[in-house]
Amino acid sequence: GAVVSQHPSWVICKSGTSVKIECRSLDFQATTMFWYRQFPKQSLMLMATSNEGSKATYEQGVEKDKFLINHASLTLSTLTVTSAHPEDSSFYICSARWGQGFSNQPQHFGDGTRLSIL
Amino acid sequence: QQQVKQSPQSLIVQKGGISIINCAYENTAFDYFPWYQQFPGKGPALLIAIRPDVSEKKEGRFTISFNKSAKQFSLHIMDSQPGDSATYFCAASRGGATNKLIFGTGTLLAVQP
Numbered sequence: 001g002a003v004v005s006q007h008p009s010w011v012i013c014k015s016g017t018s019v020k021i022e023c024r025s026l027d028f029q030a031t032t033m034f035w036y037r038q039f040p041k042q043s044l045m046l047m048a049t050s051n052e053g054s055k056a057t058y059e060q061g062v063e064k065d066k067f068l069i070n071h072a073s074l075t076l077s078t079l080t081v082t083s084a085h086p087e088d089s090s091f092y093i094c095s096a097r098w099g100q101g102f103s104n105q106p107q108h109f110g111d112g113t114r115l116s117i118l
Numbered sequence: 119q120q121q122v123k124q125s126p127q128s129l130i131v132q133k134g135g136i137s138i139i140n141c142a143y144e145n146t147a148f149d150y151f152p153w154y155q156q157f158p159g160k161g162p163a164l165l166i167a168i169r170p171d172v173s174e175k176k177e178g179r180f181t182i183s184f185n186k187s188a189k190q191f192s193l194h195i196m197d198s199q200p201g202d203s204a205t206y207f208c209a210a211s212r213g214g215a216t217n218k219l220i221f222g223t224g225t226l227l228a229v230q231p
Contacts, residue, residue: 004161006161034218034219041224041226042223042224043207043221043222043223043224044162044207044219044221045221046218046219049218093161093162095161106152106164106167107164107219108164109154109161109162109163109164110161111159111160111161112159112160112161114159
């Protein structure tokens, strides 16, 4: 149980294009989803937290107009990297959890999306 | 205060040996401490987690030791196997598992056959 699926797993695109990454919870309803970025041989850095039906909360230093997050349903969140440039190349990982408040439910992670901007 | 410091950066262990990874934190409001395992090109997978009211938790070959007064916790992998070779991250959050995780810097473990 608690499977989180990300799509695509790998994408290469030209500089200036926008890229959309999907994150789905397959067997549970995700009240909260998190988006992380991970550079090679580095740790995961939280970009934003999204709750179903409300605006995402971005971490300090993350451009909300650059990284658009939509959590339209309890099983789907999307991250759109707008006008992507080579410095946006990274490994993007989502996680999801269910339950409200102090629910003791852990975050479950997807397998990530490797984004390469040429 | 939001940082979680992790050591060592890399670790080489012989098959059958014990792998030990350490983490330290400053924020006493943290109340949930998970460990994640990540293989190359994959997302992290939850291994084991502990709360500060417990000093030790064991699940199979994996044990977390927690020292609240020292603000330190560690992961012990007993009888390490080549299949355990991966990057391990400790993390911490406050407000339980629901709140955002602060990750350590990661430890690359190599278990030699």
